[in-house]
Amino acid sequence: MPIPSQAERYRVLRDRSASAGLRMTPQREVLLRIVSEIDGQHPTADDLLRRVRRVLPSISQGTVYRNVQDLVRTGLLGTRARSDGAAQYELNPQEHHHFTCAGCGKVWDVYLQDLRYHVDRRRSRLAGFQIERGGVELLGRCPKCH
Amino acid sequence: MPIPSQAERYRVLRDRSASAGLRMTPQREVLLRIVSEIDGQHPTADDLLRRVRRVLPSISQGTVYRNVQDLVRTGLLGTRARSDGAAQYELNPQEHHHFTCAGCGKVWDVYLQDLRYHVDRRRSRLAGFQIERGGVELLGRCPKCH
DNA sequence: TTATTTGCAAACTGTTTGCAAATAC
């Protein structure tokens, strides 16, 4: 599948927000544009707030946090937990995995070929569990933190 | 390798705490015992505080939080981020992976056979990155949340 | 016209910290 352009991503975000019943305020419009521009990053709500404020300096923090949560509820953004307590938002709609730097904590998207594993049913106590999907989390050092 | 008994785990925790220069106060002793008793769970600091208070009701919250951080610094406990913002502590010293229930958010330890993957170097931008280890995170539903 | 959204401020949760008194070694 081809990688969607920024304009395409913006259109998808607008359309799906609208069909989820979200009204297109100027505040939400700017947020959607910024989300559509970000690629391969994992911003916190505060990162998004700062970027929105470069365009709309007087927007309130509550509005951005609320709108980000609306997008999560609608399924347009995914969440990741970060160990410092902040939530990170997942903007990449392609199937991917993650690399986390043990030094700075930043996260990069990783693409894998032939991922294969087999659950050891004897040692794992997963009888009656329904596994929907699995992802790989790599840990290491980024070039800056060597 | 055989799975260590609770008594062995307690001894290891005590020994390594001592050689890290941590003094054995009654408060720390109770925490270490509780940590050694927990197996395959992923308690938050508050979970640990509540369990310690069943033995030492007057222990202060700050003491438990501080001691848990000491154990993390010493390498005796691992950390995991939880999406609700709380930190979870990792007590299982064996190599393992995780299953998270999308319903209740609880985490179980999983053991894998023949984990294999290959990073797609063309699509991933990981030139100069040093990968130290990789783990699998499974997502699905536990029997109670079906 | 009306249900949604905004700005603002206060509240809330998990965690960290400063300090004087207590205590392990």
Added chain:
DNA sequence: GTATTTGCAAACAGTTTGCAAATAA
């Protein structure tokens, strides 16, 4: 004896919430 640890309370970071005024549809 002295460096570490404790209890306590206040501070802190990230996030959520209640409410009256503004506004998208």
